[in-house]
Amino acid sequence: xxxxxVDRRNxxxxxxxxxxxxxxxxxxxxxxxNKTLPATEARRxxxxxxxxxxxxxxxxxxxxxxxxxxxGSDFMVDVIKTLNIDYIFSNPGSSFLGLHESIVNYxxxxxxxxxxxxxxxxxAAMANGYYKASGRPASILCHGTVGLQHASMALYNxxxxxxxxxxxxxxxxxxxxxxxxxxxxxxxxxxxAIVRDFTKWDDQPISLQAFAExxxxxxxxxxxxxxxxxxxxxxxxxQEMELVSRSGLSIPKLSPTLPPQGDAGALREAAQFLVAAExxxxxxxxxxxxxxxxxxxxxxxxxLNAPVVDLTSRQNMPTTHHLxxxxxxxxxxxxxxxxxxxxxxxxxxxxxxxNRIDDSSSPRMxxxxxxxxxxxxxxxxxxxxxxxxxxxxxxxxxxGDGETTLPALIDAVKSAMSxxxxxxxxxxxxxxxxxxAENYEAARQAAAFGWDASPxxxxxxxxxxWQQIKTEDWALVSVGASEGFISNWPHRLWHIDRHYQYLGxxxxxxxxxxxxxxxxxxxxxKALGRMSVNIQCDGDFMYANGALWTAAHHRIPLLxxxxxxxxxxxxxxxxxxxxxxxxxxxxxxxxGTAIEDPNIDYAKLAHGMGVWAEGPxxxxxxxAPAIKRAIGVVKQGLPALIDVVTQSR
Amino acid sequence: MPQRYALAAAALTLWxxxxxxxxxxxxxxxxxxxxxxxxxxxxxxxxxxxxGSGAGLKLAPDPLPTEAIAQFIRATTSTMPAYSEHIxxxxxxxxxxxxLGSIPAARSPDAxxxxxSSSQHVKPQR
Numbered sequence: 001x002x003x004x005x006v007d008r009r010n011x012x013x014x015x016x017x018x019x020x021x022x023x024x025x026x027x028x029x030x031x032x033x034n035k036t037l038p039a040t041e042a043r044r045x046x047x048x049x050x051x052x053x054x055x056x057x058x059x060x061x062x063x064x065x066x067x068x069x070x071x072g073s074d075f076m077v078d079v080i081k082t083l084n085i086d087y088i089f090s091n092p093g094s095s096f097l098g099l100h101e102s103i104v105n106y107x108x109x110x111x112x113x114x115x116x117x118x119x120x121x122x123x124a125a126m127a128n129g130y131y132k133a134s135g136r137p138a139s140i141l142c143h144g145t146v147g148l149q150h151a152s153m154a155l156y157n158x159x160x161x162x163x164x165x166x167x168x169x170x171x172x173x174x175x176x177x178x179x180x181x182x183x184x185x186x187x188x189x190x191x192x193a194i195v196r197d198f199t200k201w202d203d204q205p206i207s208l209q210a211f212a213e214x215x216x217x218x219x220x221x222x223x224x225x226x227x228x229x230x231x232x233x234x235x236x237x238x239q240e241m242e243l244v245s246r247s248g249l250s251i252p253k254l255s256p257t258l259p260p261q262g263d264a265g266a267l268r269e270a271a272q273f274l275v276a277a278e279x280x281x282x283x284x285x286x287x288x289x290x291x292x293x294x295x296x297x298x299x300x301x302x303x304l305n306a307p308v309v310d311l312t313s314r315q316n317m318p319t320t321h322h323l324x325x326x327x328x329x330x331x332x333x334x335x336x337x338x339x340x341x342x343x344x345x346x347x348x349x350x351x352x353x354x355n356r357i358d359d360s361s362s363p364r365m366x367x368x369x370x371x372x373x374x375x376x377x378x379x380x381x382x383x384x385x386x387x388x389x390x391x392x393x394x395x396x397x398x399x400g401d402g403e404t405t406l407p408a409l410i411d412a413v414k415s416a417m418s419x420x421x422x423x424x425x426x427x428x429x430x431x432x433x434x435x436x437a438e439n440y441e442a443a444r445q446a447a448a449f450g451w452d453a454s455p456x457x458x459x460x461x462x463x464x465x466w467q468q469i470k471t472e473d474w475a476l477v478s479v480g481a482s483e484g485f486i487s488n489w490p491h492r493l494w495h496i497d498r499h500y501q502y503l504g505x506x507x508x509x510x511x512x513x514x515x516x517x518x519x520x521x522x523x524x525x526k527a528l529g530r531m532s533v534n535i536q537c538d539g540d541f542m543y544a545n546g547a548l549w550t551a552a553h554h555r556i557p558l559l560x561x562x563x564x565x566x567x568x569x570x571x572x573x574x575x576x577x578x579x580x581x582x583x584x585x586x587x588x589x590x591x592g593t594a595i596e597d598p599n600i601d602y603a604k605l606a607h608g609m610g611v612w613a614e615g616p617x618x619x620x621x622x623x624a625p626a627i628k629r630a631i632g633v634v635k636q637g638l639p640a641l642i643d644v645v646t647q648s649r
Numbered sequence: 650m651p652q653r654y655a656l657a658a659a660a661l662t663l664w665x666x667x668x669x670x671x672x673x674x675x676x677x678x679x680x681x682x683x684x685x686x687x688x689x690x691x692x693x694x695x696x697x698x699x700x701g702s703g704a705g706l707k708l709a710p711d712p713l714p715t716e717a718i719a720q721f722i723r724a725t726t727s728t729m730p731a732y733s734e735h736i737x738x739x740x741x742x743x744x745x746x747x748x749l750g751s752i753p754a755a756r757s758p759d760a761x762x763x764x765x766s767s768s769q770h771v772k773p774q775r
Contacts, residue, residue, distance in 0.1 A: 449698070449707055450699075450701075569693065572690070576690040576730060586732065586736045587688045647697060
């Protein structure tokens with residue numbers, strides 16, 4: 001650090017510093033205001049400046065000399081601009097004032113644009129949703145201490161969800177440059193330490209050139225499968241230093257790493273298993289990043305006439321295709337002779353049944369079923385948090401990015417398929433067409449039960465909604481922590497045939513993902529002309545409802561329909577189960593899990609944040625007209641919320 | 650964990666357990682059944698009208714016979730927590746069965762616009 005000629009206070013007191021390291025631009029400092037007096041003395045005699053007042057309260061307020069035309073954070077913005085990062089999701093903070101100011105003034109608040117968030121957890125969840133809707137990584141900006149602690153849960157969700165995200169942290173490493181108590185509290189030796197177990201990489205560069213290189217390097221690491229968040233510290237001294245010249249500074253070009261494709265020999269072997277199989281099943285989880293991913297999966301499934309179970313962390317398979325067979329998951333796995341897992345994180349959980357009551361487990365498949373796994377799971381590299389899941393002993397494990405590997409696998413399958421084999425597989429298509437029609441009809445019949453109930457059934461909520469959005473270019477951007485909370489109605493009955501129409505869920509199970517992720521995704525969809533719809537659980541809403549204000553403030557069109565079952569209903573069920581098991585207190589499952597007495601008025605909360613809202617709706621007949629009015633608002637480019645009082649699931 | 654539960658359960662069976670108010674032994678009552686169905690939490694998983702959800706099967710309309718319901722909920726399955734006689738009496742189960750039996754038949758999905766049109770739009774082949 002000694003060679004770092006960066007001194008925030010020097011801008012205030014105009015003390016000269018010399019330049020040293022060649023890679024670092026010359027930093028000119030003006031003449032000291034009073035050479036004969038020690039700085040503290042000079043400060044005591046001078047009338048308090050804005051900066052001093054701020055410093056006395058413990059918050060640094062650095063100022064560049066009036067003559068300065070360039071500064072460290074302007075350069076940082078130029079670095080960020082080379083990466084085409086559209087948005088920086090942030091809640092403002094003093095440790096990154098320099099960068100904040102450069103983004104909005106020097107950078108013109110465009111690419112990146114500063115999105116005002118009301119909590120750092122919301123910032124990170126929005127960046128997550130933004131990526132999943134647009135395929136473009138976004139950034140968050142927060143204090144390296146208090147901000148990152150808030151953001152950490154959402155970073156964990158992004159980590160479990162394999163979402164690239166660039167977290168930029170403010171920090172003041174040089175302790176002699178911390179203005180007061182708050183600067184000390186808002187500084188850390190190693191800010192990224194608390195999230196290192198669930199981020200892929202981090203750095204704390206100590207020169208602007210190092211910042212440029214680390215930013216590009218971090219972006220590259222983050223966007224190479226397995227894609228994960230990375231963390232980069234932007235030291236406040238670097239942000240606030242005056243830059244007299246940029247000679248010696250350069251921004252390296254990004255050379256994206258092409259995702260790895262599975263080994264050709266191994267794919268040939270996999271293809272032979274698949275072609276020979278009588279009952280192959282394809283499981284797909286975090287597979288399709290793009291439209292191409294979905295197209296390729298359909299092609300593979302059709303070539304093999306094999307059913308697909310979409311595990312829905314992404315939309316991999318169109319729900320309209322006859323080989324989409326989620327409803328038959330258990331049966332298909334039980335009968336399979338070959339199971340191909342594509343980017344399936346919890347492969348063990350798919351092929352085994354775990355019994356909560358006695359912690360025992362048993363295989364779901366029959367003995368001798370061949371298991372093939374393709375994905376980047378084995379390239380995972382952290383041990384503390386256990387989202388890598390239980391070890392699955394498979395027969396053929398191929399390291400490679402699923403979407404990138406599909407073309408080679410499809411070619412291998414085609415080569416392994418004789419004309420005779422093709423003919424003998426053809427009748428399978430009819431079997432699955434029939435099964436598909438039966439699945440669909442069964443779901444339709446099931447949806448009719450309790451149709452007129454109040455609280456309103458989740459089937460009715462979902463189907464009244466779909467009825468009105470299906471003619472639009474729609475996207476279900478969030479269902480919170482699990483689509484199971486709404487009994488999977490969208491996947492059972494909606495026609496989801498674009499990869500962007502469903503974005504998965506909060507992968508780490510961290511509550512508070514739903515709304516901000518929806519807002520981030522809706523921001524992406526706004527530019528893409530898609531109508532964003534969010535089915536919002538009430539418990540999740542209360543973690544991060546400030547995200548609604550962000551949607552209102554930035555004019556982000558988003559239709560939010562509350563699944564307001566007035567409970568942390570999942571926990572109610574679990575508590576009911578354990579109380580039953582212990583043979584006591586079976587009428588008390590709502591203690592600590594119900595969100596009643598008082599009931600929360602979500603429409604009122606939304607109004608308070610400037611969002612159009614209606615509800616609570618308890619009569620199912622009122623639902624469709626309310627949805628219609630809300631869609632009218634969303635079509636004007638604004639957020640809208642409908643509070644619907646619903647069944648537990 | 651399972652051992653701990655087993656011990657707790659064994660200890661509790663020796664102790665007078667807290668069941669909800671013992672039902673009188675008169676004939677099953679729909680109103681009482683609805684009340685019990687809510688109080689002991691059947692509705693969390695099966696829905697207030699027994700319509701079923703991702704967390705529990707459809708129970709009504711056309712419920713199983715009372716004996717079959719009793720048999721099922723006494724036995725422990727892997728996905729539904731069992732209710733022993735210590736926490737739910739036979740007569741309470743009969744009340745629940747009466748409630749489930751009172752739930753009217755569902756409308757045909759074809760008579761419901763939001764469900765009808767979806768069948769018309771099914772495009773099983775891309």
